[in-house]
Amino acid sequence: MAAEPAASLPYRLTGHVGRRFVQAVEEFGYGAALLVESLYWIVAGHWLNQPVRLRVVAAEMIDIGVSAVPVVAILAFANGGMMALQGIYTLQDFGAQSQVIPGIAMSVTREFGVLIAGIVVAGRSGSAIAARIGTMNMSQEIDALRVMGIEPVRYLVAPMLLAMLVMMPVLAILADAMAVTGGGVITSLKLHMALPVYFDRALAELVPSDIGQGLAKSFVFGVLVVVVAAGNGFIARGGAEGLGRATTRSVVLCIAAIVVADMIFTLFLSR
Protein backbone atom coordinates (compact mmCIF):
# COMPACT_ATOMS: atom_id res chain seq x y z
CA MET A 1 0.00 0.00 0.00
CA ALA A 2 1.38 3.43 -0.91
CA ALA A 3 2.18 5.78 1.95
CA GLU A 4 -0.72 8.13 2.60
CA PRO A 5 0.04 11.77 3.41
CA ALA A 6 -1.98 11.40 6.60
CA ALA A 7 0.42 8.77 7.91
CA SER A 8 3.68 10.56 7.19
CA LEU A 9 5.88 11.49 10.15
CA PRO A 10 6.04 15.28 9.52
CA TYR A 11 2.27 15.33 9.13
CA ARG A 12 1.73 13.51 12.42
CA LEU A 13 4.34 15.63 14.18
CA THR A 14 2.78 18.85 12.95
CA GLY A 15 -0.64 17.59 13.98
CA HIS A 16 0.63 16.66 17.42
CA VAL A 17 2.30 20.04 17.97
CA GLY A 18 -0.80 21.81 16.71
CA ARG A 19 -3.10 19.87 19.03
CA ARG A 20 -0.81 20.54 21.99
CA PHE A 21 -0.74 24.24 21.16
CA VAL A 22 -4.53 24.43 20.92
CA GLN A 23 -4.81 22.53 24.21
CA ALA A 24 -2.37 24.93 25.88
CA VAL A 25 -4.32 27.96 24.63
CA GLU A 26 -7.57 26.34 25.84
CA GLU A 27 -6.13 25.69 29.28
CA PHE A 28 -4.73 29.20 29.52
CA GLY A 29 -8.19 30.55 28.68
CA TYR A 30 -9.77 28.19 31.20
CA GLY A 31 -7.38 29.38 33.90
CA ALA A 32 -8.10 33.02 33.07
CA ALA A 33 -11.85 32.35 33.24
CA LEU A 34 -11.39 30.60 36.59
CA LEU A 35 -9.51 33.61 37.95
CA VAL A 36 -12.12 36.09 36.69
CA GLU A 37 -14.95 33.99 38.13
CA SER A 38 -13.21 33.71 41.50
CA LEU A 39 -12.69 37.48 41.63
CA TYR A 40 -16.32 37.95 40.58
CA TRP A 41 -17.54 35.88 43.53
CA ILE A 42 -15.18 37.62 45.95
CA VAL A 43 -16.54 41.00 44.86
CA ALA A 44 -20.18 40.25 43.97
CA GLY A 45 -20.95 37.12 46.00
CA HIS A 46 -22.43 39.09 48.87
CA TRP A 47 -25.10 40.66 46.63
CA LEU A 48 -25.99 37.30 45.09
CA ASN A 49 -26.44 35.70 48.52
CA GLN A 50 -23.36 33.60 47.77
CA PRO A 51 -20.73 35.24 49.96
CA VAL A 52 -17.23 33.84 50.29
CA ARG A 53 -17.24 32.57 53.88
CA LEU A 54 -14.52 34.01 56.09
CA ARG A 55 -14.55 30.81 58.17
CA VAL A 56 -13.56 28.82 55.07
CA VAL A 57 -10.94 31.43 54.12
CA ALA A 58 -9.43 31.14 57.61
CA ALA A 59 -9.29 27.33 57.31
CA GLU A 60 -7.57 27.66 53.92
CA MET A 61 -5.12 30.18 55.39
CA ILE A 62 -4.09 27.65 58.00
CA ASP A 63 -3.83 24.89 55.42
CA ILE A 64 -1.96 26.90 52.79
CA GLY A 65 0.03 29.23 54.98
CA VAL A 66 0.49 28.23 58.60
CA SER A 67 1.22 24.58 57.81
CA ALA A 68 3.88 25.66 55.30
CA VAL A 69 5.76 27.80 57.84
CA PRO A 70 8.25 25.15 59.07
CA VAL A 71 9.26 24.02 55.57
CA VAL A 72 9.56 27.57 54.24
CA ALA A 73 11.59 28.60 57.29
CA ILE A 74 14.04 25.69 57.05
CA LEU A 75 14.51 25.97 53.28
CA ALA A 76 14.96 29.74 53.40
CA PHE A 77 17.43 29.53 56.28
CA ALA A 78 19.49 26.88 54.47
CA ASN A 79 19.35 28.84 51.23
CA GLY A 80 20.54 32.04 52.93
CA GLY A 81 23.41 30.08 54.48
CA MET A 82 24.42 28.62 51.10
CA MET A 83 24.31 32.04 49.47
CA ALA A 84 26.61 33.38 52.17
CA LEU A 85 29.07 30.49 51.74
CA GLN A 86 29.19 30.82 47.96
CA GLY A 87 29.39 34.60 48.17
CA ILE A 88 32.26 34.60 50.65
CA TYR A 89 34.26 32.04 48.60
CA THR A 90 33.73 34.04 45.42
CA LEU A 91 34.41 37.46 46.89
CA GLN A 92 37.49 36.51 48.92
CA ASP A 93 39.54 36.48 45.69
CA PHE A 94 38.92 40.21 45.56
CA GLY A 95 39.20 40.77 49.30
CA ALA A 96 35.61 41.90 49.34
CA GLN A 97 34.03 39.24 51.54
CA SER A 98 32.05 41.77 53.53
CA GLN A 99 30.17 42.70 50.33
CA VAL A 100 28.34 39.41 50.72
CA ILE A 101 25.93 41.18 53.09
CA PRO A 102 24.33 43.57 50.56
CA GLY A 103 24.37 40.70 48.06
CA ILE A 104 22.34 38.49 50.37
CA ALA A 105 19.98 41.26 51.45
CA MET A 106 19.15 42.35 47.92
CA SER A 107 18.91 38.95 46.22
CA VAL A 108 16.86 37.45 49.03
CA THR A 109 14.29 40.24 49.22
CA ARG A 110 14.01 40.65 45.47
CA GLU A 111 14.29 37.08 44.33
CA PHE A 112 15.01 34.07 46.46
CA GLY A 113 12.78 34.58 49.49
CA VAL A 114 9.60 34.76 47.46
CA LEU A 115 10.82 32.07 45.06
CA ILE A 116 11.40 29.61 47.92
CA ALA A 117 7.99 30.42 49.41
CA GLY A 118 6.38 30.04 45.97
CA ILE A 119 8.00 26.69 45.23
CA VAL A 120 7.12 25.28 48.67
CA VAL A 121 3.51 26.41 48.31
CA ALA A 122 3.39 25.06 44.74
CA GLY A 123 4.65 21.69 45.97
CA ARG A 124 2.33 21.46 48.97
CA SER A 125 -0.83 23.27 47.93
CA GLY A 126 -0.46 22.77 44.16
CA SER A 127 -0.83 19.03 44.63
CA ALA A 128 -3.33 19.21 47.51
CA ILE A 129 -5.72 21.57 45.70
CA ALA A 130 -5.62 19.55 42.47
CA ALA A 131 -6.13 16.26 44.34
CA ARG A 132 -8.98 17.62 46.44
CA ILE A 133 -10.92 19.19 43.56
CA GLY A 134 -10.13 16.25 41.26
CA THR A 135 -11.47 13.75 43.82
CA MET A 136 -14.59 15.85 44.36
CA ASN A 137 -15.06 16.04 40.61
CA MET A 138 -14.84 12.28 40.14
CA SER A 139 -17.16 11.46 43.05
CA GLN A 140 -19.83 13.89 41.74
CA GLU A 141 -19.33 16.22 44.72
CA ILE A 142 -18.84 19.16 42.33
CA ASP A 143 -22.13 18.27 40.60
CA ALA A 144 -23.76 18.00 44.03
CA LEU A 145 -22.60 21.52 44.89
CA ARG A 146 -23.96 22.89 41.62
CA VAL A 147 -27.39 21.29 41.95
CA MET A 148 -27.61 22.54 45.54
CA GLY A 149 -27.24 26.06 44.17
CA ILE A 150 -23.72 26.41 45.55
CA GLU A 151 -21.31 27.61 42.88
CA PRO A 152 -18.20 25.39 43.09
CA VAL A 153 -15.83 28.21 42.11
CA ARG A 154 -17.29 30.45 44.80
CA TYR A 155 -17.32 27.72 47.43
CA LEU A 156 -13.96 26.08 46.66
CA VAL A 157 -11.67 28.33 44.62
CA ALA A 158 -12.48 31.87 45.80
CA PRO A 159 -11.60 31.12 49.48
CA MET A 160 -8.32 29.50 48.37
CA LEU A 161 -7.51 32.56 46.27
CA LEU A 162 -8.23 34.96 49.12
CA ALA A 163 -6.23 32.83 51.56
CA MET A 164 -3.34 32.63 49.12
CA LEU A 165 -3.35 36.42 48.54
CA VAL A 166 -2.96 36.92 52.28
CA MET A 167 -0.58 34.07 53.09
CA MET A 168 1.87 34.17 50.16
CA PRO A 169 3.21 37.65 51.07
CA VAL A 170 3.41 36.55 54.72
CA LEU A 171 5.39 33.45 53.74
CA ALA A 172 7.58 35.54 51.42
CA ILE A 173 8.43 37.93 54.27
CA LEU A 174 9.12 34.97 56.56
CA ALA A 175 11.38 33.44 53.89
CA ASP A 176 13.20 36.78 53.50
CA ALA A 177 13.79 37.00 57.25
CA MET A 178 14.93 33.39 57.57
CA ALA A 179 17.23 33.58 54.54
CA VAL A 180 18.87 36.76 55.80
CA THR A 181 19.24 35.10 59.21
CA GLY A 182 20.75 31.98 57.63
CA GLY A 183 23.19 34.17 55.74
CA GLY A 184 23.96 36.00 58.97
CA VAL A 185 24.84 32.85 60.89
CA ILE A 186 27.29 31.72 58.21
CA THR A 187 28.73 35.21 57.72
CA SER A 188 29.28 35.69 61.43
CA LEU A 189 31.04 32.32 61.65
CA LYS A 190 33.19 32.78 58.56
CA LEU A 191 34.02 36.48 58.89
CA HIS A 192 34.00 36.57 62.70
CA MET A 193 31.40 39.29 62.61
CA ALA A 194 28.90 39.86 65.41
CA LEU A 195 25.32 39.07 64.37
CA PRO A 196 23.95 42.52 65.38
CA VAL A 197 26.56 44.15 63.13
CA TYR A 198 25.54 41.86 60.26
CA PHE A 199 21.85 42.68 60.75
CA ASP A 200 22.56 46.42 60.97
CA ARG A 201 24.37 46.30 57.64
CA ALA A 202 21.82 44.02 56.02
CA LEU A 203 18.93 46.26 57.10
CA ALA A 204 20.78 49.34 55.89
CA GLU A 205 21.03 47.75 52.44
CA LEU A 206 17.32 47.03 52.19
CA VAL A 207 15.26 49.44 50.11
CA PRO A 208 11.45 49.48 50.05
CA SER A 209 11.34 48.89 46.28
CA ASP A 210 13.23 45.59 46.66
CA ILE A 211 10.80 44.40 49.31
CA GLY A 212 7.90 45.68 47.20
CA GLN A 213 9.20 43.74 44.20
CA GLY A 214 9.25 40.54 46.26
CA LEU A 215 5.76 41.16 47.61
CA ALA A 216 4.35 41.92 44.15
CA LYS A 217 5.76 38.61 42.96
CA SER A 218 4.23 36.80 45.90
CA PHE A 219 0.71 37.91 44.89
CA VAL A 220 1.28 36.72 41.32
CA PHE A 221 2.74 33.39 42.48
CA GLY A 222 -0.22 32.83 44.80
CA VAL A 223 -2.71 33.46 42.00
CA LEU A 224 -0.78 31.15 39.66
CA VAL A 225 -0.74 28.27 42.15
CA VAL A 226 -4.49 28.48 42.84
CA VAL A 227 -5.52 28.87 39.20
CA VAL A 228 -3.21 26.15 37.84
CA ALA A 229 -3.97 23.66 40.63
CA ALA A 230 -7.74 24.23 40.70
CA GLY A 231 -7.87 24.13 36.90
CA ASN A 232 -6.07 20.78 36.85
CA GLY A 233 -8.46 19.48 39.51
CA PHE A 234 -11.56 20.52 37.58
CA ILE A 235 -10.38 18.89 34.34
CA ALA A 236 -9.13 15.68 36.02
CA ARG A 237 -10.67 12.56 34.45
CA GLY A 238 -10.01 8.85 34.46
CA GLY A 239 -10.15 7.53 38.03
CA ALA A 240 -7.16 7.09 40.32
CA GLU A 241 -4.65 7.12 37.47
CA GLY A 242 -6.10 10.32 36.04
CA LEU A 243 -6.09 11.91 39.47
CA GLY A 244 -2.41 11.03 39.97
CA ARG A 245 -1.61 12.46 36.56
CA ALA A 246 -3.52 15.68 37.30
CA THR A 247 -1.77 16.09 40.65
CA THR A 248 1.71 15.61 39.20
CA ARG A 249 0.90 17.87 36.28
CA SER A 250 -0.40 20.50 38.66
CA VAL A 251 2.82 20.63 40.70
CA VAL A 252 5.03 20.71 37.60
CA LEU A 253 2.95 23.44 35.95
CA CYS A 254 2.74 25.49 39.16
CA ILE A 255 6.54 25.49 39.58
CA ALA A 256 7.09 26.16 35.86
CA ALA A 257 4.58 29.04 35.93
CA ILE A 258 6.25 30.53 39.02
CA VAL A 259 9.76 30.37 37.53
CA VAL A 260 8.64 31.82 34.17
CA ALA A 261 6.65 34.58 35.90
CA ASP A 262 9.67 35.33 38.07
CA MET A 263 11.88 35.64 35.00
CA ILE A 264 9.41 38.03 33.34
CA PHE A 265 9.22 40.09 36.54
CA THR A 266 12.99 40.26 36.83
CA LEU A 267 13.31 41.20 33.18
CA PHE A 268 11.06 44.22 33.61
CA LEU A 269 11.83 45.29 37.16
CA SER A 270 15.59 44.83 37.50
CA ARG A 271 17.56 48.00 37.71
Add this chain to the structure above:
Amino acid sequence: MTMPQRTSDSSRPVIEVEGLRASWGGQPVLHDVDLSVEAGEIRVVMGGSGSGKSTLLRYLLGLHRPDAGTVRLFGEDISRLGRRDMLALRRRIGVSFQGGALFNSMTVGDNVCLPLREHTRLDEHTIRIMSRMKLEVVSLAGFEHLMPSQLSGGMVKRAALARAIVMDPDILFFDEPSAGLDPVVAADLDALILRLREAMQVTIVVVTHELDSAFAIADRITVLDQGRILMTGGVDEVRNADNERIRNLLTRTATDTEVDVDDYLERLTQGVGPQ
Protein backbone atom coordinates in the same frame (compact mmCIF):
# COMPACT_ATOMS: atom_id res chain seq x y z
CA MET B 1 -36.61 37.27 34.49
CA THR B 2 -38.47 36.51 37.71
CA MET B 3 -38.61 33.17 39.39
CA PRO B 4 -41.99 31.52 39.80
CA GLN B 5 -43.26 31.51 43.35
CA ARG B 6 -43.68 28.28 45.28
CA THR B 7 -47.43 28.64 44.71
CA SER B 8 -47.00 28.43 40.91
CA ASP B 9 -49.78 27.28 38.58
CA SER B 10 -50.53 23.78 39.88
CA SER B 11 -52.21 22.67 36.62
CA ARG B 12 -48.98 23.06 34.69
CA PRO B 13 -46.44 20.21 34.69
CA VAL B 14 -43.47 21.01 36.93
CA ILE B 15 -41.07 19.41 34.46
CA GLU B 16 -41.49 19.84 30.70
CA VAL B 17 -38.95 18.59 28.19
CA GLU B 18 -39.47 19.26 24.51
CA GLY B 19 -37.38 17.98 21.61
CA LEU B 20 -34.29 17.53 23.78
CA ARG B 21 -31.23 16.52 21.80
CA ALA B 22 -27.83 15.96 23.33
CA SER B 23 -24.49 14.47 22.36
CA TRP B 24 -21.22 13.46 24.03
CA GLY B 25 -18.01 13.87 22.05
CA GLY B 26 -19.97 14.14 18.82
CA GLN B 27 -22.00 10.98 19.53
CA PRO B 28 -25.75 11.66 19.85
CA VAL B 29 -27.08 10.26 23.14
CA LEU B 30 -30.56 11.78 23.35
CA HIS B 31 -32.84 12.09 20.33
CA ASP B 32 -35.83 14.46 20.47
CA VAL B 33 -36.86 13.50 23.99
CA ASP B 34 -40.24 14.81 25.16
CA LEU B 35 -41.21 14.43 28.80
CA SER B 36 -43.79 15.95 31.09
CA VAL B 37 -44.03 15.36 34.84
CA GLU B 38 -47.02 16.54 36.87
CA ALA B 39 -46.77 18.02 40.35
CA GLY B 40 -46.84 15.38 43.09
CA GLU B 41 -46.14 12.55 40.66
CA ILE B 42 -43.50 9.84 41.08
CA ARG B 43 -42.04 9.35 37.63
CA VAL B 44 -39.56 6.59 37.00
CA VAL B 45 -37.27 6.88 33.99
CA MET B 46 -36.30 3.30 33.25
CA GLY B 47 -33.84 1.85 30.78
CA GLY B 48 -30.86 -0.40 30.41
CA SER B 49 -27.24 0.64 30.76
CA GLY B 50 -26.28 3.20 28.13
CA SER B 51 -29.91 4.06 27.36
CA GLY B 52 -29.29 7.72 28.16
CA LYS B 53 -31.30 7.92 31.39
CA SER B 54 -28.49 9.33 33.55
CA THR B 55 -27.65 11.76 30.75
CA LEU B 56 -31.29 12.85 30.65
CA LEU B 57 -31.12 13.45 34.41
CA ARG B 58 -28.05 15.67 34.02
CA TYR B 59 -29.94 17.78 31.47
CA LEU B 60 -32.98 17.98 33.76
CA LEU B 61 -30.67 19.30 36.47
CA GLY B 62 -29.26 21.94 34.15
CA LEU B 63 -25.71 20.57 34.39
CA HIS B 64 -25.34 20.80 30.59
CA ARG B 65 -26.81 22.88 27.81
CA PRO B 66 -28.75 20.83 25.27
CA ASP B 67 -27.83 20.77 21.57
CA ALA B 68 -31.50 21.48 20.82
CA GLY B 69 -34.82 21.53 22.63
CA THR B 70 -35.91 22.94 25.95
CA VAL B 71 -36.03 21.81 29.57
CA ARG B 72 -38.54 23.69 31.70
CA LEU B 73 -38.72 23.43 35.46
CA PHE B 74 -41.64 25.25 37.12
CA GLY B 75 -42.41 26.73 33.70
CA GLU B 76 -38.97 28.32 33.25
CA ASP B 77 -36.62 27.35 30.42
CA ILE B 78 -33.52 26.60 32.48
CA SER B 79 -31.05 27.26 29.67
CA ARG B 80 -32.34 30.85 29.49
CA LEU B 81 -32.21 31.57 33.21
CA GLY B 82 -29.66 34.05 34.48
CA ARG B 83 -27.18 33.07 37.18
CA ARG B 84 -29.23 34.48 40.06
CA ASP B 85 -32.48 32.87 38.89
CA MET B 86 -30.76 29.54 38.29
CA LEU B 87 -29.35 29.58 41.82
CA ALA B 88 -32.81 30.38 43.19
CA LEU B 89 -34.35 27.56 41.15
CA ARG B 90 -31.80 25.06 42.37
CA ARG B 91 -32.83 25.74 45.94
CA ARG B 92 -36.21 24.28 44.99
CA ILE B 93 -34.81 20.94 43.86
CA GLY B 94 -33.05 18.14 45.72
CA VAL B 95 -30.84 15.48 44.19
CA SER B 96 -29.71 12.13 45.51
CA PHE B 97 -26.79 10.97 43.37
CA GLN B 98 -26.01 7.36 42.58
CA GLY B 99 -22.91 7.24 44.79
CA GLY B 100 -24.37 9.65 47.32
CA ALA B 101 -21.84 12.41 46.46
CA LEU B 102 -21.50 13.22 50.14
CA PHE B 103 -18.60 15.54 50.89
CA ASN B 104 -15.95 13.21 52.24
CA SER B 105 -14.20 15.93 54.21
CA MET B 106 -17.34 16.64 56.29
CA THR B 107 -19.32 14.64 58.82
CA VAL B 108 -22.77 13.37 57.89
CA GLY B 109 -24.30 16.14 60.01
CA ASP B 110 -22.27 18.87 58.28
CA ASN B 111 -23.22 17.43 54.89
CA VAL B 112 -26.89 17.76 55.75
CA CYS B 113 -26.41 21.22 57.29
CA LEU B 114 -24.50 22.60 54.29
CA PRO B 115 -27.46 23.80 52.16
CA LEU B 116 -29.01 25.48 55.22
CA ARG B 117 -25.74 27.20 56.10
CA GLU B 118 -25.25 28.40 52.54
CA HIS B 119 -28.78 29.46 51.68
CA THR B 120 -30.36 30.64 54.93
CA ARG B 121 -29.55 33.01 57.74
CA LEU B 122 -30.74 30.60 60.42
CA ASP B 123 -28.70 30.36 63.59
CA GLU B 124 -26.50 27.33 64.11
CA HIS B 125 -28.80 25.73 66.73
CA THR B 126 -31.80 25.85 64.40
CA ILE B 127 -29.72 24.47 61.54
CA ARG B 128 -28.59 21.56 63.74
CA ILE B 129 -32.15 20.81 64.83
CA MET B 130 -33.46 20.94 61.24
CA SER B 131 -30.72 18.64 59.99
CA ARG B 132 -31.44 16.17 62.81
CA MET B 133 -35.12 16.22 61.83
CA LYS B 134 -34.19 15.16 58.31
CA LEU B 135 -31.79 12.53 59.61
CA GLU B 136 -34.67 11.19 61.74
CA VAL B 137 -36.79 10.92 58.59
CA VAL B 138 -34.18 8.69 56.95
CA SER B 139 -33.50 6.76 60.21
CA LEU B 140 -29.98 8.11 60.63
CA ALA B 141 -30.47 9.98 63.90
CA GLY B 142 -27.36 9.70 66.04
CA PHE B 143 -25.05 9.15 63.08
CA GLU B 144 -24.40 12.82 62.33
CA HIS B 145 -20.90 12.75 63.81
CA LEU B 146 -19.71 9.96 61.49
CA MET B 147 -17.71 10.57 58.33
CA PRO B 148 -19.19 9.31 55.02
CA SER B 149 -16.41 6.72 54.74
CA GLN B 150 -17.72 5.11 57.96
CA LEU B 151 -21.20 4.48 56.53
CA SER B 152 -22.58 1.45 54.70
CA GLY B 153 -23.89 1.78 51.13
CA GLY B 154 -27.51 2.04 52.25
CA MET B 155 -26.66 4.61 54.93
CA VAL B 156 -24.78 6.74 52.38
CA LYS B 157 -27.88 6.77 50.15
CA ARG B 158 -30.10 7.74 53.09
CA ALA B 159 -27.68 10.47 54.23
CA ALA B 160 -27.63 11.83 50.68
CA LEU B 161 -31.43 11.79 50.75
CA ALA B 162 -31.46 13.70 54.05
CA ARG B 163 -29.24 16.35 52.46
CA ALA B 164 -31.47 16.44 49.37
CA ILE B 165 -34.64 17.12 51.41
CA VAL B 166 -33.20 19.49 53.99
CA MET B 167 -34.36 22.58 52.05
CA ASP B 168 -37.86 21.06 51.58
CA PRO B 169 -37.59 20.93 47.79
CA ASP B 170 -40.50 20.87 45.35
CA ILE B 171 -38.83 18.29 43.10
CA LEU B 172 -36.62 15.41 44.22
CA PHE B 173 -34.38 13.60 41.75
CA PHE B 174 -32.92 10.17 42.43
CA ASP B 175 -30.17 8.63 40.33
CA GLU B 176 -30.23 4.82 40.70
CA PRO B 177 -31.37 4.81 44.35
CA SER B 178 -31.27 0.99 44.64
CA ALA B 179 -28.02 0.38 42.77
CA GLY B 180 -25.56 -1.65 44.80
CA LEU B 181 -27.99 -2.33 47.67
CA ASP B 182 -29.28 -5.70 48.83
CA PRO B 183 -33.00 -6.33 48.13
CA VAL B 184 -34.12 -5.62 51.71
CA VAL B 185 -32.30 -2.28 51.95
CA ALA B 186 -33.51 -1.39 48.44
CA ALA B 187 -37.12 -2.13 49.47
CA ASP B 188 -36.65 0.05 52.58
CA LEU B 189 -35.46 2.89 50.38
CA ASP B 190 -38.47 2.46 48.06
CA ALA B 191 -40.78 2.65 51.07
CA LEU B 192 -38.95 5.77 52.23
CA ILE B 193 -39.45 7.43 48.83
CA LEU B 194 -43.18 6.70 49.00
CA ARG B 195 -43.39 8.06 52.58
CA LEU B 196 -41.59 11.23 51.50
CA ARG B 197 -44.09 11.88 48.75
CA GLU B 198 -46.91 11.44 51.27
CA ALA B 199 -45.30 13.69 53.86
CA MET B 200 -43.87 16.43 51.65
CA GLN B 201 -46.19 16.41 48.61
CA VAL B 202 -43.05 16.51 46.53
CA THR B 203 -42.63 15.62 42.85
CA ILE B 204 -40.17 12.77 42.48
CA VAL B 205 -38.17 11.69 39.44
CA VAL B 206 -36.29 8.41 39.77
CA VAL B 207 -33.79 7.16 37.22
CA THR B 208 -33.25 3.43 37.59
CA HIS B 209 -32.79 0.13 35.84
CA GLU B 210 -34.14 -1.86 38.79
CA LEU B 211 -37.49 -3.25 37.68
CA ASP B 212 -38.81 -4.20 41.13
CA SER B 213 -38.04 -0.77 42.49
CA ALA B 214 -39.58 0.99 39.47
CA PHE B 215 -42.82 -1.01 39.69
CA ALA B 216 -43.03 -0.51 43.47
CA ILE B 217 -42.87 3.27 43.51
CA ALA B 218 -43.86 4.66 40.09
CA ASP B 219 -47.07 6.48 39.23
CA ARG B 220 -45.89 6.53 35.63
CA ILE B 221 -42.86 5.03 33.93
CA THR B 222 -40.93 6.43 30.98
CA VAL B 223 -38.91 3.78 29.19
CA LEU B 224 -35.79 5.07 27.51
CA ASP B 225 -33.76 3.08 25.00
CA GLN B 226 -30.76 4.21 22.95
CA GLY B 227 -31.57 7.84 23.72
CA ARG B 228 -35.19 7.60 22.61
CA ILE B 229 -38.37 7.34 24.65
CA LEU B 230 -40.08 4.05 23.81
CA MET B 231 -43.17 4.67 25.89
CA THR B 232 -44.61 6.47 28.89
CA GLY B 233 -47.41 4.88 30.85
CA GLY B 234 -48.67 3.44 34.10
CA VAL B 235 -47.07 0.42 35.74
CA ASP B 236 -49.54 -2.05 34.17
CA GLU B 237 -49.21 -0.46 30.74
CA VAL B 238 -45.45 -0.92 30.84
CA ARG B 239 -45.73 -4.46 32.21
CA ASN B 240 -48.06 -5.42 29.35
CA ALA B 241 -46.24 -3.50 26.61
CA ASP B 242 -45.59 -5.57 23.50
CA ASN B 243 -42.63 -3.53 22.26
CA GLU B 244 -39.81 -6.06 21.80
CA ARG B 245 -37.12 -3.96 23.47
CA ILE B 246 -39.33 -3.28 26.48
CA ARG B 247 -40.13 -7.01 26.72
CA ASN B 248 -36.40 -7.74 26.58
CA LEU B 249 -35.79 -5.28 29.41
CA LEU B 250 -38.61 -6.73 31.52
CA THR B 251 -37.68 -10.36 30.90
CA ARG B 252 -33.92 -9.73 31.12
CA THR B 253 -33.42 -11.16 27.63
CA ALA B 254 -30.09 -10.56 25.95
CA THR B 255 -30.36 -8.77 22.63
CA ASP B 256 -28.59 -10.24 19.62
CA THR B 257 -27.05 -7.63 17.39
CA GLU B 258 -26.53 -8.53 13.77
CA VAL B 259 -22.82 -8.33 12.93
CA ASP B 260 -21.75 -7.12 9.50
CA VAL B 261 -18.57 -9.09 8.77
CA ASP B 262 -16.98 -6.38 6.59
CA ASP B 263 -17.71 -3.69 9.19
CA TYR B 264 -16.30 -5.90 11.92
CA LEU B 265 -13.04 -6.54 10.04
CA GLU B 266 -12.67 -2.87 9.20
CA ARG B 267 -13.09 -1.91 12.86
CA LEU B 268 -10.43 -4.43 13.85
CA THR B 269 -7.86 -3.38 11.26
CA GLN B 270 -8.42 0.38 11.14
CA GLY B 271 -5.14 2.27 11.67
CA VAL B 272 -3.20 -0.97 12.22
CA GLY B 273 -0.63 -2.70 10.01
CA PRO B 274 1.44 -1.56 7.04
CA GLN B 275 0.61 1.90 5.70
